[in-house]
Amino acid sequence: MIEFPWLSWLVFFPLAGAVLLAFMPADADRLIRRWALTVAIAEVAFSLPLWWRLEPVRPGWQFAERHEWLPGLGASYHLGIDGISMLLVLLTTVLTAVAVLGAFSAVEKRGREFYALLLALETGMLGTFLSLDLLLFYVFWEAMLIPMYLLIGVWGGPRRVYAAVKFFLYTMAGSVLMLVAILWLYFHHRAATGVASFDLDALYALPLPGAMQGWLFLAFAFAFAIKVPMFPFHTWLPDAHVEAPTAGSVILAAVLLKMGTYGFLRFAIPLFPIASAHYTPWIVALALIGIIYGALVAMVQPDLKKLVAYSSVSHLGFCMLGLYAMNPQGFAGAMLQMLNHGVSTGALFLLVGVIYERRHSRLITEFGGLWKPLPVYASVFLVVMLSSIGLPGTNGFVSEFLILLGAFRTQPVWAVIAASGVILSAVYMLWMFQRVMFGPVTHAENENLKDLSLRERLVFAPLLILIFWMGVMPQPFLDRVQPALDRTLELAAQRAELGRRLAEFPAPAGPAATAAAAAVGPPGSRP
Amino acid sequence: MIPLPWLLLLSAVVFAIGVVGVLVRRNALVIFMSIELMLNAANLAFVAFASAMESLDGQIIVFFVMTVAAAEVAVGLAIIVNLFRLRETVFVDEINLLKG
Amino acid sequence: MIPVLFVALAAILVVSSLLVILHRNPVTSALFLVLAFCSLAGIYLLLRAEFIGMVQVIVYAGAIMVLFLFVIMYLNLGHDVEGGVAIAVRRGVGWVLGAVLVVEGALLLGRGWATGPVTPGGATPPGGNTQAIGLLLYSRYLFPFEITSMVLLVAMVGAIVIARGRGPSAPAPPAPAPPAGAPAPAPEERA
């Protein structure tokens, strides 16, 4: 009996929806919106059973599909899922549906193309999270840039082109070096085993001596660090966020940034544990700088979106810190932080979008006293903001607490520094909230703003539910993800051990290794 | 017999003169003539080698080269004539509509 | 005897070549080029390449150069006006580069070189040079020979296409480019 290719269906269903969308008449706005929403919600429905059907404790990939893709190269179409990717997949599908619904009134022109791209983007994101073949992963990783680039560039703000190009080029600059590293890894694998394969399992099984891991890790880390984004590779983010349309910002913050951290978790750390450990001080230092720096810079932003963007830098700094704590609490915290940041920052961007639609401004100074005309909006904003600053009872707390706890156990100083970010996050968020929501209404045009419509309430409802659910009952999430995280830690430890042993008793290096070693140096330098 | 190095040197000098001609002249026709000089220098080299190696292949190659040269001349001169018709100049340093 | 002749011919070749590129008048240049080709033909003869020598005279000095002269006359070109800093610079650079090329070539060859294998008597076949070449042309060199025919055909067609008189598609020379808003071609032509 042939298993239903559930994951492939998940990955490509939105793309099919997007293609169908492209054939609809351009002016049939209602039809287009409904169809896009239907596809997005259907996708949620398709992905939701993973929550129950996945057996977290079972080792290995589940619902795996594997087909030859490029037999000549040893690349395969290999999809699979474990607890880690399952949660990210659900995050992606839910947030995409939310973003689609949230975009209904924001997108005034070229709606057909907009939703088609949004759905295509979903395919790219899901593919990235589900790929277990490095080449396939890379293909999705890069391909996903295109729809996002267009979303920013076409439907964005006044400097959208600059932002879109910067986003594209920056990400690409990071990832091409990763491609080189992937290829290098591939050849090393071939030299060592005689089998050509980009398969993650195969590469997991390949021990790498520590010396070799260094630059491979750096290449991977560079790509992921840009995506995360870690200080000082973050400057594309505020630009992209400020210019992107709301739905784009939501997806960008909620899902795309997670690809960086996911990359660390799935690839950089388990594949190169020795180098990873070696560079831990640097990465942690950057993460800590990111936490403090992002918060401080967020504090002085006049633009709401930019503020949220910089807060992402800070939050993702926590994520990285958790990962590099390299213990169960840190990992679990980082994993939850990915989801939480997705939910709360996604919601924040939606909120900013709501007000932008009404006032066509995002400048804090343009607002003030909004609580009075918009009580529901303000309340929702309040809850989301509290989640963002990690108030206990909301999701943000659980993850930040676990991250800090994990970091503390590894190196107390890290936690001390990072915890000061907790203070700063309260400062910038509350100050912003105060200036926007409190005080007298300073601008006459804000007096009569409309409060959240039913559709908008529906947009926020799932996010609010998630905020509290994950804050109060994170255990279902933890139960699903922890076995996978533990296995990752274990794998990293094993591979580190193997790598060290390899360095002590060096096996004869493969031909590629020697050739590559000989070739390092300027090409003209050889006689 | 003429020593091969002498011939090669001669060929090289003529080739270089042709190259210099291309570089220093602005008249498209003279440039073209210089190119012909280069081709002839190559021909000389072919014949010289053929003679030194007592082989006929070089000479036959020269025959083909001459044919090609003739063909080039036909096309090239046509282009130059057309150029002159369009612009009333054959000076290549007056022709830079396309640049950058 | 032969070396003396060679030196003389070589001197003529070099000097006339130099004059080709030095002389201001294109007609004079062309005539010196004819001289250069003829001296080259002499050298070919010295090298016992009779056929090639003859062809050199007929094809090069004859046909090709006539074409050149014809065009030069047709275009009625006077002396080239060559002055100004840019040209002087270019000329300087050109000569230096030419010298560099020669020096480099000489240095490279000065390292000791070798030719390919010598096939004794290969160049003096029975029946003479011309017959041997003829035989080779239609046997071993049949393929390039056929290609040559295509080359000539293309050159012919090409020359006609480019140089023929004002056809339907050639606007009056040196007509300025039509204004940007020129009417689109007639619909039937756009098919």
Place this chain on the structure above:
Amino acid sequence: MTGLWIIPALPLAAVALNLLLGDRLGRRGVAWLACGSVGLAFAVAVRAVFNLAQLPADQRVLTETVATWMRVGDFTADFGFLLDPLSAVMALVVTGVGFLIHVYSTGYMGHDASYRRFFLYLNLFMFAMLTLVLADNFLLLFVGWEGVGLCSYLLIGFWYQRPAAAEAGKKAFVVNRIGDFGFLLGMFTLFAFGGTLNFERLFAAAPHVFPYAGPVITFAALALFVGATGKSAQIPLYVWLPDAMEGPTPVSALIHAATMVTAGVYMVARCHVLFQLAPVALETVAVIGAATALFAATIGLAQNDIKRVLAYSTVSQLGYMFMACGVGAFGAGIFHLMTHAFFKALLFLGAGSVIHALSDEQDLRRMGGLAWRLPWTHATMLIATLAIAGIPPFAGFFSKDEILAGAFASGHRGVWLAGVVGAVITAFYMFRLYILCFRGPSRLSHEAEHHLHESPPSMIAPLVALAGLAIAGGWIGLPMQPGGHLLERWLAPVFEGGAGAAARPALARGTEIALMVISVAAGLIGILVAFRVYLDRPTTATALATRFAGLRRLLEHKYWIDEVYDAAIVRPFAALAGWFWRFWDEKIVDGTVNGVATTFEGVSAVLRLFQTGFVGTYALFFTIGVAALLLHFLRH
């Protein structure tokens, strides 16, 4: 099942109902829902405490684990509740006082447009506070801890249209967060070394895990205390509390006097095992407490806003509680916490009643002579003032005396002296407040005079109830009973486990009496001076003020601490942030990124220059290329 979870769940349910039903409830419905849930919670708490009391003294612990919150690796946190004598006291105080204040609020907020929102917040606060006191582990306590902070933020900024209120709310939250930073670090240390955050397990393990006076436990205790200073407004994090008076007065009474601000004290008392293992930390608590008690009292001398005086007095009284904890008299601290809850809530509610009567006038300089025009308010306020001044038989006397005795007994003479001086000053400024408000000639504005009225019964009733407690609440601590007084015995199972408990020396009866006399005398001196200065010879006040103009300005401006903080911390950070953004982020980091692009464009422009369009140039480069290639081979 002990049903402990029901206690916090009741107000939470009210919150949920309030949210769900929305405006359909109507004002009465809101009021009933809010008060009813808290009243019910009080009832359940009483029943639970009753159940607890049934148990033998050494087994008086009720626990209940509702669910596992999170479990990661060896880390576990539960939704677990703990009722022991300590949390019983707290639960009763919180629900009891809370209930009264809820009732009071129905009257006080009667005309506010956001009536429903107010009770929503208030109920949410009750939930958080009860979670805090009933939590059986640090993490859940922290939930309540931050939860009350949130509610405090929301309620201070309740009248959000006032910029000052919004500002004060934010300030409260942020300063509290600084404290929470310490609390978090404390938790991490405890878990990292103690392996659990559950109170019972951690405290049981603590003596074995943490060496006495070792650096780890000292750090952990100090870090926790940083949290306490934030929540309970101690030096150096007290600055938010006076500003918090921007909130509605019932809020000030409930949160910023009776309950939330005492959370720090409760936490220190809860962790007495840990603090007793860290003498340095304990000493710090005592010193900070004493310093705050004295310091805040001096500021209270020169404030003219009725609520601000009370706020500083709260800070000061909280200092006393920490002083008690710091000297090892945890029971006394809790005792004072309780009595303080009564009389300070009463003071605030009374002040609220005054403010209500005067149409939102808060400036003492525009009051006076209200004694007979607001008789109920006056009477209850007087009781509370006497209580805080430490005059027997009012509640404050007993608890304060016990603290001072504890300080003296443990050998902290300096702390004791500070306490006594503080008591004098407290009595003085409290009576200054009383006199300026209720006695002497009326300085009311015409407007206020016109609308003057005694508060409605819904406000008076809680005043009376609290007045009763302010009188009688201290009697459970009647001193000089064998084996400690009632409360001491009740709390004994909690506090006697600690390492320092046994070390507490008993005082001779004579000393005890002497101390008591000194304490009462201190109060009386303060009162008398106040009467003399402000009532008998009103000119003295102005004379003194002009004489010590510098001192007065210093006190009026609260030692310029806010300004110092602003200049030393807030502004530098803001400047740093601006510099980070404008210079570092935009110029350096982003400048580099854009610089790369600009460089490429520049190179591109240069390369385009080579493409001159002239055949000669192209041939030249061609030839140069050939020459270069030849050169390459010449070199090798």
Place this chain on the structure above:
Amino acid sequence: MIPMPDLLPVDGWALGAGVALAVGAMLLLLLEFFPVRAGSSRGAIVSLLTLAVAGAAVFHVRDARRLLFGGMFVHDGFTVFFTLLFCAIAAVAVMLSWDYIKRTRINQAEYYALLLSATLGMVIMAASNDLITIFLGLELMSLALYVLVGFRRGQLESNEAALKYFLLGAFASGFLLYGIAMLYGATGTTGLDAMAAFLAGSPLTRNPLFIAGALLLLTGFGFKVAAVPFHMWTPDAYEGAPTSVTAFMSAGAKAAGFAALLRVVLKVLAAAHTDWAPLLTWIAILTMTVGNVTALLQTNLKRMLAYSSIAHAGYVLVAVVAGGTDGASAALFYLAVYSFMNLGAFGIVCLLGKGPDERVLLGDLAGLGFRHPMLGLAMTVFMLSLGGIPPTAGFMGKLYVFSVALKAGLVPLVIVGVLNSVVSIFYYLRVTIAMYMEEPRGEPVAIAWGAPAALALVVTLGLTLWWGIAAHGLLGLAQRSVLGLL
């Protein structure tokens, strides 16, 4: 007297492509005796048929291995691959020319005859096993292209382009020929097999004659493939030429240049690979970098694509540097991929041309993406493919090239290569920016959609996408095609 070898039937098929192309070209000229009306498509149809026959003939004997004309013509996988590629390129070019040359009023039989002749020249270059025939094939192709570039002879730009291309091409031919002379002198032969055999038997790879000869040969091929610093004609010639010709030569001439270069490098220089690798490495680096960086600021689409084609030559050179069968197959793969995506891109430029000079500026694309969604989509795909973004063929091409380079240990070269592809993305994105992110100016341009051009775009688009997703077919073909080469 050298006896003619007996021709087998298979040889007829093998030579069929060349014969068909020559006959087709002549037939086109002869048919002019029977005039047709101005808008006739007879030339195009005949050309397509010729190309189909040529392709079919070679395809029919695709697995045969034959050495003909005394070893001057070789029929092997390499030849088959390139012959088919050239026929396909020419066919696409014909379809693109179909309406284009009618619009620009150059619809003459000579156009297609020359196009077929140029294709014949390319086929000869790829199939030649002798430097002389390579030279002749190159000249055949070049002469035809010189004329085609200048085909709009009333047009200043077209003529200027032809002149520059011609003068520089002849100049380069001089170097090439001189190089052949040196090689002939060093080895006594021009046949590649004989040369390789001679070199294998003697330690002569350091023979200055040989070195100088090979170097000048490289120069000549470098000119054809537009490698830096022999690239400078490219933008001018591409810009001035009729766009359909630009499309054809950017794909075909480059591929032909590489075909010849590959055969020579793999057969003759393989033994001395280590001597040549550094040189080629630097040329590759320069070619990629100069091409991409100069393209950054271009506003004329054709010119931009011209610089991009220079850069792409650099990528293929990376494969050449890697050497061996791997490198060769990567080069083949990349050339095939590049040809189609580039044809597609130029094809769209063909459609967009307007005004007398057929100039297409980036600004002219404004709003195109939404006015003509399919055209915009196709252009986007081509641009992304040229930039090497998955899931397009361009990505697979770069992936394969860089992977073989990495396998050969050329880490720095690969890093330069991938960074270059990042730089290139910038100007490819500019096209999408113009199409989607700029408000259109002026009247919407009506685009004359001819069915042939549409078909050409569909084919190129389809291949660009298909090879981006399922490249294994082409990959296997490229790998098999180079097997007999060494």
